[in-house]
Amino acid sequence: MSLDITTEGDASSSEESRQWTARVRNAAATAFPPDRLLPDRQPAYMASWIYVFGVLTVVSLAWVIITGCVLAVMGPSWWHVSGLGHFVNSLHLWSVEFFFFFMVIHLWGKFFMAAWRGNRKLTWVTGVVSFVASIAAAFTGYLSQSNFDSQWISTQAKDGINSTGAGAFWNVLNFGQMLMWHIVLLPIAVVIIAGLHVLMVRRRGIVPPFDIEPKDHGDTPSAAEPSE
Amino acid sequence: MSPRKAKRFNPDRDVKEWAGAYRPYDILKEAFVALVAVGVLIVLLAVVFSSPDDPAVTLKSWSTSDPVDFAQTAVTELDGTSPLATYGPPYNTTPDVTQHIGFFEPAQWIGVHQPINTAQDFVIGPLRTLSNEPLVQQALDAYDSATPTQQSTWTTAYEKAVANATDVHGRLQVPHARYGPVGVVIGSLTTMAQSGGLDGTLLSQGQFYNTNYTKPLLFIANGSYLNNLAGAQHLQGTQWGMMNETGNYPGQAWLWLYTMWYQVPPMKTSTNADLEVWAIMMALTVVLIFLPFIPVLRSIPRWSRVYRLIWRQHYRSLA
Numbered sequence: 001m002s003l004d005i006t007t008e009g010d011a012s013s014s015e016e017s018r019q020w021t022a023r024v025r026n027a028a029a030t031a032f033p034p035d036r037l038l039p040d041r042q043p044a045y046m047a048s049w050i051y052v053f054g055v056l057t058v059v060s061l062a063w064v065i066i067t068g069c070v071l072a073v074m075g076p077s078w079w080h081v082s083g084l085g086h087f088v089n090s091l092h093l094w095s096v097e098f099f100f101f102f103m104v105i106h107l108w109g110k111f112f113m114a115a116w117r118g119n120r121k122l123t124w125v126t127g128v129v130s131f132v133a134s135i136a137a138a139f140t141g142y143l144s145q146s147n148f149d150s151q152w153i154s155t156q157a158k159d160g161i162n163s164t165g166a167g168a169f170w171n172v173l174n175f176g177q178m179l180m181w182h183i184v185l186l187p188i189a190v191v192i193i194a195g196l197h198v199l200m201v202r203r204r205g206i207v208p209p210f211d212i213e214p215k216d217h218g219d220t221p222s223a224a225e226p227s228e
Numbered sequence: 229m230s231p232r233k234a235k236r237f238n239p240d241r242d243v244k245e246w247a248g249a250y251r252p253y254d255i256l257k258e259a260f261v262a263l264v265a266v267g268v269l270i271v272l273l274a275v276v277f278s279s280p281d282d283p284a285v286t287l288k289s290w291s292t293s294d295p296v297d298f299a300q301t302a303v304t305e306l307d308g309t310s311p312l313a314t315y316g317p318p319y320n321t322t323p324d325v326t327q328h329i330g331f332f333e334p335a336q337w338i339g340v341h342q343p344i345n346t347a348q349d350f351v352i353g354p355l356r357t358l359s360n361e362p363l364v365q366q367a368l369d370a371y372d373s374a375t376p377t378q379q380s381t382w383t384t385a386y387e388k389a390v391a392n393a394t395d396v397h398g399r400l401q402v403p404h405a406r407y408g409p410v411g412v413v414i415g416s417l418t419t420m421a422q423s424g425g426l427d428g429t430l431l432s433q434g435q436f437y438n439t440n441y442t443k444p445l446l447f448i449a450n451g452s453y454l455n456n457l458a459g460a461q462h463l464q465g466t467q468w469g470m471m472n473e474t475g476n477y478p479g480q481a482w483l484w485l486y487t488m489w490y491q492v493p494p495m496k497t498s499t500n501a502d503l504e505v506w507a508i509m510m511a512l513t514v515v516l517i518f519l520p521f522i523p524v525l526r527s528i529p530r531w532s533r534v535y536r537l538i539w540r541q542h543y544r545s546l547a
Contacts (some may be wrong), residue, residue, distance in 0.1 A: 042253040043246045045542040052262070059263040063270055080281060089281075090274035093477075098266060100482045112534035116520030118243035128517045135482060142480065148282035149474050152458045155449035156465065163327040163502035165334030168318040168341035173446065176439025208246045209539040210239060210530055211546065 031203050039202075046206050050109035053102045054201070060099035061194060065187065067092040072183055076146060096138055103131060115207045123200040130193040137186035143178040154178075240526045280474045282461075287430070287444060290453045291421035295400040296393045298421060301451040302414050303390060305346040307383035310450045313346040319446075320344060327503040334503075342442060350447050351417055354429040364416045367409035374408070382408040390414070398422065465490055485509070 016022045070088050071079060079085035107127065116124040143154050154172045161167040171177055235242075291298040304310035316325040318341045326336040352372070358364050371379060386407035393402040400418050402411060420426045430444040448454050455464070463469035470487035473479030486509055495501040520526055529535060536543055 039253060039255055041250040044249040044251050044545075045246070045539055046253075047251075047541045048538050050538050055259055055262045056266060059259060059266050062263060063266055067270075086278065086281065087274060090277070090279035091270050093279040094270040094273040094277075095266070097478055098270060104482065109538065111519075112529045112532060113538060114240060114526065114529040114535070116526070117239075117241060118245070121520040124520050125517055128513075128519075132513060132517075135480075138480060138482075145281075147280075147284050148457065149280065149463075151284055151445060151448070152454065152461075152463050152469075155445055155454070156470070160502040160506055162318060162335055163500075164506050165317075165338035167335070168338045171342065171440075171442060173442040174440045179439070205246075208243050209542050210535055211543070 032199070036205075037202050043206060043208065045209050050105070050113075051206070053106040053109060056102040057099060057106050058194070058198065060095055060102055061190070063095035064092065064099050065191070067095055068183065068187070076144065076179060080146070096141065099134070100138070103134065107131060113207055114210070117207050118204065120200070120204045120207055123197060123204060126193055126197040126200060130190055130197055133186060133189045133193055137182060137190050140178045140182035140186060143172055144175065144182045146175060150175075240530055241520070277477070280477050282474045285448055285454055285457065286424070287421045287426045287448065288424040290448060290451060291418050291426075292398050294451075294453045295395050295398065295418050295422070296390065297451050297453050299390050299393060299400050299402065299414050299418050300387070301447075302351060302417050303383055303386050303410065305350040305447065305450065306352075306410070306413065307380060307387075308347060310346055312344065312446050312450050318342045327500040329500060329503055329507060332503075344443065344446065349443060350430070351413065354420065354426055355413065355416055357429055358416070358420065361416070363412060367412035367416070370409040371413060378408075382406075382410045386410040386414065485512070 067088055071085070071092060074082075074085060079089035110124065110127065139153075139157075143150050143157075157172050158167060161170060161172055287298075301310065305313060308314070312319060314320075314322045314325065316322040317335045317339050320343065321340055326333055328336070352368060355364055355368055371382070374382070385405045386402070389403050389405040389407060389411075393400060395401075400415060402415070417426065420429075427444060430447065431438055431441065433440065458464055458469065459467070461474045462472050463474070465487070468484075468487050468491065470490075471479050471481050471483045486505065489495050489505040489508055490501060495504050498504055515522065515525070
């Protein structure tokens with residue numbers, strides 16, 4: 001007859017390894033070691049102005065959120081009646097324009113780099129989805145201006161939305177509904193998706209140039225995906 | 229269990245990880261400098277160019293500026309011939325008007341979810357609130373108790389008469405004709421709109437607070453007044469208005485592709501243009517999202533050789 005003896009330390013370790021908290025922590029530490037999350041060096045090929053547009057997009061989004069928060073503090077009518085409010089609205093408008101300008105250049109740059117190579121497909125997918133979510137966020141912003149422009153845009157856009165059937169529930173003429181989407185739901189979506197996108201970039205690193213694949217394109221280098 | 233077979237190297241899908249040199253890179257400093265630089269840029273543009281804020285059109289401003297257009301629109305709301313009265317879902321049940329692509333007719337499937345009866349909601353209902361005006365109430369009683377044929381005769385006569393109406397210092401002057409109580413009804417509605425009362429009545433939904441402008445917006449959009457203002461600001465669909473902004477400000481330029489489809493056949497003249505353009509844009513969006521998985525399309529960057537411009541320093545170092 002044998003007797004299994006489990007020490008207190010073993011039991012504790014085994015229990016810890018089954019914990020959700022421990023699993024998430026270990027997975028995060030493996031995926032994002034500090035020098036990958038906040039790198040202090042980059043591959044030598046990363047030497048082009050095109051790389052600047054990713055960070056420019058992120059900081060523009062930061063300005064969009066900061067200026068939007070100031071507008072939110074004072075309410076949706078403030079910018080119509082206050083010089084300071086109008087100035088903050090102008091900051092919000094131009095940060096949005098820059099955000100899209102930088103993001104589109106970033107997107108085209110990544111397309112021509114085929115930046116999805118080397119297990120980076122999900123990075124591309126989250127980037128495009130955040131672009132689409134940003135368009136929806138900006139659109140609801142235009143609807144929330146509560147001026148002539150928002151009247152015209154909403155009365156025109158209703159036909160497109162209604163033709164899909166979505167207008168039955170997502171009413172672009174309902175200022176309150178559009179404002180809530182603009183300042184709560186869509187910003188949360190954009191920030192979460194863009195955040196995932198940035199984390200994926202940090203995890204996988206910057207895609208290498210085309211020329212470093214094996215010349216013969218034969219079987220298997222380590223970075224070729226094992227399955228798809 | 230056999231190990232998974234390694235796939236053949238695909239240059240549009242795979243990479244060999246970089247084994248070359250690295251250089252110092254301060255990611256937080258770069259982000260901070262970028263934040264400040266963009267901040268300075270947006271402050272400069274905000275100071276120099278500001279932002280547009282053309283005041284909203286109200287039923288009061290519309291009926292005061294162009295009472296004839298208001299009256300012409302109002303009578304079509306009363307007799308159920310306005311664009312909204314014949315719109316179909318989600319506002320009403322007008323048959324055979326929803327946009328479709330073959331059997332695909334989502335608006336019809338989902339049906340009416342924001343019911344609007346233009347005669348009741350835009351004309352009769354608001355005027356019924358003027359309970360201390362017996363002439364208006366008598367006119368409404370006469371209209372309500374008439375047969376549909378009689379109502380149609382009156383509204384048709386009024387539509388002809390109001391086509392020759394004049395605006396005398398903001399007051400509507402409609403030539404006399406056999407339009408029965410409709411003259412009093414539309415005249416009273418115009419006066420009510422000019423006083424600002426109609427804005428509040430259409431916005432009210434039986435509660436003190438309200439943020440849903442669906443009804444007043446739909447009423448205003450049925451007239452020519454809003455459309456003419458938008459045309460002057462190059463905002464109409466035929467003017468690529470979707471990506472324009474009032475004044476000379478940049479608008480939603482990122483919608484250029486969406487609005488482009490409305491400018492080309494067959495969408496340009498199609499009665500199903502909105503649904504067709506949505507279908508095209510949804511299909512293109514899905515393609516863009518899943519581009520890395522689509523053979524041929526994912527090879528375009530390699531074939532285009534634009535990457536040699538992006539990584540020119542790298543290729544120069546290899547030479």
